[in-house]
Amino acid sequence: MNKPRSAVRARVINQTERLRALAVLAMGLILAIGFATLARAEEKIITSHGFSEFGDLKYPAGFAHFDYVNPDAPRGGELSYGAQGTFDSFNPYTRKGRGAARSTEHFESLLTPSYDEPASYYGLVAESLEYPESQDWVIFNMRPEATFSDGSPVTADDVVFSHNILLDQGLKSYAEAVRKRIPKAEALSPHRVKFYFSPDFPRRGMISQVGGTPIYSKAWFEADPENRRLDEPRLDPGIGSGPYALDSYDINRRVVYKRNPDYWGDHLNVNIGRHNYDSIRIEYFTDAIAAMEGFKSGAFTLRQENNSKSWATAYDFPALHAGDVIKGDFFDGDVPNASGFVFNLDRPQFQDIQVRAALQLGYNFEWTNESLQYGLFQQRHSFWQGTDLQAKGLPEGRELEILQSLGDALDPKILSTEVVVAHESSGKRQNDRRNLRKAMKLLDAAGWAVGDDGIRRNAAGETLRVEFLSDQPTLDRIIQPYVDNLVIMGVDARYNRIDNAQFTARRRDRDFDMMLAGYRSSLQPSTGLYQMFGEEDAAYSLFNPTGVHGPDIQPLIDNIVGATTTEELQANARALDRVLLSKRIMVPTWYLGKYWVAYWDMYKFPENLPPYALGFDDLWWIDQDNAAALISSGALR
Numbered sequence: 001m002n003k004p005r006s007a008v009r010a011r012v013i014n015q016t017e018r019l020r021a022l023a024v025l026a027m028g029l030i031l032a033i034g035f036a037t038l039a040r041a042e043e044k045i046i047t048s049h050g051f052s053e054f055g056d057l058k059y060p061a062g063f064a065h066f067d068y069v070n071p072d073a074p075r076g077g078e079l080s081y082g083a084q085g086t087f088d089s090f091n092p093y094t095r096k097g098r099g100a101a102r103s104t105e106h107f108e109s110l111l112t113p114s115y116d117e118p119a120s121y122y123g124l125v126a127e128s129l130e131y132p133e134s135q136d137w138v139i140f141n142m143r144p145e146a147t148f149s150d151g152s153p154v155t156a157d158d159v160v161f162s163h164n165i166l167l168d169q170g171l172k173s174y175a176e177a178v179r180k181r182i183p184k185a186e187a188l189s190p191h192r193v194k195f196y197f198s199p200d201f202p203r204r205g206m207i208s209q210v211g212g213t214p215i216y217s218k219a220w221f222e223a224d225p226e227n228r229r230l231d232e233p234r235l236d237p238g239i240g241s242g243p244y245a246l247d248s249y250d251i252n253r254r255v256v257y258k259r260n261p262d263y264w265g266d267h268l269n270v271n272i273g274r275h276n277y278d279s280i281r282i283e284y285f286t287d288a289i290a291a292m293e294g295f296k297s298g299a300f301t302l303r304q305e306n307n308s309k310s311w312a313t314a315y316d317f318p319a320l321h322a323g324d325v326i327k328g329d330f331f332d333g334d335v336p337n338a339s340g341f342v343f344n345l346d347r348p349q350f351q352d353i354q355v356r357a358a359l360q361l362g363y364n365f366e367w368t369n370e371s372l373q374y375g376l377f378q379q380r381h382s383f384w385q386g387t388d389l390q391a392k393g394l395p396e397g398r399e400l401e402i403l404q405s406l407g408d409a410l411d412p413k414i415l416s417t418e419v420v421v422a423h424e425s426s427g428k429r430q431n432d433r434r435n436l437r438k439a440m441k442l443l444d445a446a447g448w449a450v451g452d453d454g455i456r457r458n459a460a461g462e463t464l465r466v467e468f469l470s471d472q473p474t475l476d477r478i479i480q481p482y483v484d485n486l487v488i489m490g491v492d493a494r495y496n497r498i499d500n501a502q503f504t505a506r507r508r509d510r511d512f513d514m515m516l517a518g519y520r521s522s523l524q525p526s527t528g529l530y531q532m533f534g535e536e537d538a539a540y541s542l543f544n545p546t547g548v549h550g551p552d553i554q555p556l557i558d559n560i561v562g563a564t565t566t567e568e569l570q571a572n573a574r575a576l577d578r579v580l581l582s583k584r585i586m587v588p589t590w591y592l593g594k595y596w597v598a599y600w601d602m603y604k605f606p607e608n609l610p611p612y613a614l615g616f617d618d619l620w621w622i623d624q625d626n627a628a629a630l631i632s633s634g635a636l637r
Contacts, residue, residue: 043132051111051129051207053119053524054566062269068116068610069273069619077602077622080281080300082291085471085500086252087284089233093170095508095542097233098501100255101282104214106149106240110140110159110193111211112270115610119524121208122270125154125215125241135203138210142191147264148217148239156187161218163195163210169230173531173541181527182210202562205526215241241265243275255282273606276621288474295598298636302603302616305596307474308373315598324635327598333611336591338383339518341468341482343585345547347513349464354446356584359466359514361439362485363587366427372477377590381421382577384521385591389573391419391581398571402559403578409551411582420581422588431485440489448490456490465492469512471503479516508542517545518586525573529557533580546585553579600636602627 049061065071083101092099110129111121123129126140146154163185167175184196195210197203217239221228228238237246243265247258257280265271283300285291288307295303296317305311319325341363343350350356365379382390395403395415403410425432440450448456448464456464466486468479479495486493498506506512519532520543530536531543534557538549556576563569595614605620613619630636 043134045130045132047128047130049128050120050122051211052117052121053204053208053526054569057120057122058114058117059122065269065272066114066116066610068606068608068615070606070621071273073273073276073604073606073619073621074624075276075621076278076624077627078279078281079277079302079617079620079622080283081302081304081617082294082300083282083284084286084288084291085284087255088251088501089235090237090246090249091230091232091234093166093230094233095171095231098504100249102244102255102257102280103237105257106237106242106245107214107216108146108154108241108265109212109214110142111208113212115613115615118522118612119208119526121211124265124268124270126211129207129211131207135197135207136199137194137196138207139188139192139194140211142193143265144191145264146241147262148220148241149245149260149262150217150239151262152217152219152239153190154215154241155190156193157190158215158218159193159213160185160187161221162216163213165216165221165230166213171542173537173543177527177530177534177537178209181206185210202558204561204563205528209527243271244280247279253284255284256280274618276619277617280617288472298600301600301636303598304614304616305598308376309474309477311376311596312374319600319635320598322635324601324630324633325598326601330595330597330609330614331611332592332594332614335387335389335521335523336380336385336593337518337521338380338385338586338588339516339591340380340586340588341514342517342545342587343514344510344512344545345585346510349462349466349513352446353584354442355448355464358439358442358446358489359486359491360584360587361423361435361442362489362491363482363589364425364427364430364432364435364485365422365590366425367430367432368478368481369590370427371430372481373590377592379422380588380591383519383580384525384573384577386593387523388570389523389525389577391574391578393418395419395575395578398567399574399578402556402572402575406552406555409555410579411552414578414582419578420584430481431488436485436489443489443491450490454490455492463492464490465513466494467513468493468495469503469506469515470495470497471500473497475516507545510545510547514587515545516589519543519545524569525560527561529560529576533557533576548580548583548585550583600630602630 050057087098087100089097089099090103092103108125110124110126112124114120114122125142125146127143128141129138131138142156148154167179181198181201182195183198186194188194197206220239241264243259243263244257245260247256249255259275259278283294285294292310292314294300296319315327320327343356369375369377384390403415423435425435443456447458450456468483470479476497483493483495531541533544533548533553535549535554538544538547553576556572556579559572560569560576563572597616602623603620604623609615
């Protein structure tokens with residue numbers, strides 16, 4: 001049956017109205033896109049000689065040199081220092097093998113950090129950068145005179161290649177994090193490169209991250225792609241654009257780098273007063289005792305000490321008494337790294353926080369420091385010790401508001417109790433009986449009962465076994481008393497010192513119970529927090545030895561990375577500090593707050609050393625007259 005004409009006419013009218021409506025909607029979308037594009041086009045573009053995460057740069061465009069250098073520092077001579085352990089590769093970006101000392105040094109980046117400003121960077125391979133206020137992208141204008149050590153130019157293609165090869169062949173924890181945040185790098189011209197940032201992530205830390213990416217030679221890698229990979233060890237370091245290049249090596253004994261006489265960047269203001277040695281030699285030793293003997297004999301001439309016993313007792317030899325060797329300490333203004341005996345949270349025996357709290361109580365910092373470390377250290381209580389990022393007392397103000405916003409993800413006790421700090425122990429004896437009694441009650445409550453043999457077991461009959469792993473003989477005297485205290489508590493605790501290669505492999509695979517390790521701290525924490533505490537990276541990140549993560553941690557990292565003011569950054573960092581401490585993921589140990597350095601009297605350094613770097617390998621220089629006098633007197637060979 002045919003439909004009435006009126007019905008047909010009505011359907012035609014309805015279709016026409018729908019088409020008109022769609023046209024109006026499409027026009028609205030076009031106008032909206034147009035306005036958005038116009039707004040973007042009108043967004044202010046910042047062009048600068050450097051970049052700072054917060055605030056203004058200290059040094060203006062065209063500055064002569066950094067304040068902390070000696071612009072007239074003489075050049076020549078050799079820096080020599082010792083290293084402990086072994087090496088079998090000059091590729092430090094692989095999980096396999098052990099990279100040699102300074103094997104990343106010949107690769108430069110677009111920006112270089114300032115040593116007297118936190119989170120501030122200046123042009124190195126890049127002479128300037130451009131970015132919108134939104135920091136949706138950044139363009140680096142590269143110096144056309146920059147060249148690799150073989151004389152070939154450093155180009156935007158090399159920068160893009162370096163970014164991509166790190167994603168394809170670099171460490172998984174780095175690649176997975178960066179791939180999501182930096183979806184594209186593009187060479188706009190031979191010396192102009194652009195990075196695009198994902199709209200799904202905060203901008204802070206993005207520009208400084210791409211500005212710090214090492215630059216590799218695309219041509220060098222592509223000449224032999226099968227044997228020149230970032231995920232495989234190799235003894236050919238490749239070519240870089242830095243002031244030094246590999247000169248010679250003897251596996252597990254010695255590495256020598258020499259200054260490139262044709263280094264392209266000597267004239268730059270960021271390099272004035274730096275890179276003052278003709279060569280840098282690193283001598284390898286099997287252990288710290290052998291290394292100390294090597295220094296005393298003059299096999300190498302500068303030693304940065306990290307062992308309190310050596311600092312207190314080993315510097316008693318003729319060369320020091322004669323004034324040929326100088327011993328001193330230097331201020332360290334940076335945040336001490338959050339080090340301690342870390343728990344591998346993948347291990348079943350550490351799932352109960354009561355167990356972790358009990359094992360913390362077994363460590364006696366006061367006795368260890370006074371009896372074994374000559375009272376030279378301080379107890380660490382925070383992941384950001386001694387800074388405005390350290391959580392203290394009860395949460396209040398903005399920090400409290402941030403913690404409350406976590407809702408059910410947060411343990412409510414955190415809101416009403418003071419921050420967890422390292423416990424106090426009696427320094428009079430190795431085992432503080434009061435703390436050990438507390439610890440044993442916690443283990444009882446956690447279901448680890450003491451058997452007739454004095455060993456604790458759970459309901460399934462499994463022993464509470466804890467293995468401490470180390471590759472450092474100097475830690476024997478520190479770890480063993482802690483192990484003894486745990487044995488008193490009924491823990492089947494053992495100390496296993498293994499060789500360097502085994503230790504490296506087991507640490508990378510997170511195949512350990514406990515070991516001395518930690519987390520790198522910064523005055524301006526940013527995207528690196530995802531690799532240290534983020535949920536997605538926790539299973540494989542080399543920067544997260546405990547594997548800690550959680551819904552009460554992830555939002556705080558997002559807030560820190562997204563912070564646009566110092567106040568907001570600090571409040572969120574204090575909240576994160578408080579949450580991490582409450583989880584008891586490690587036994588906090590010690591920090592120093594200064595550098596211990598001994599050196600033969602041939603080194604000089606600027607009067608105003610910067611707060612955030614010791615700079616012995618960068619800012620110091622050789623006094624040739626003193627060096628010659630030491631040799632002529634027979635003090636040095």
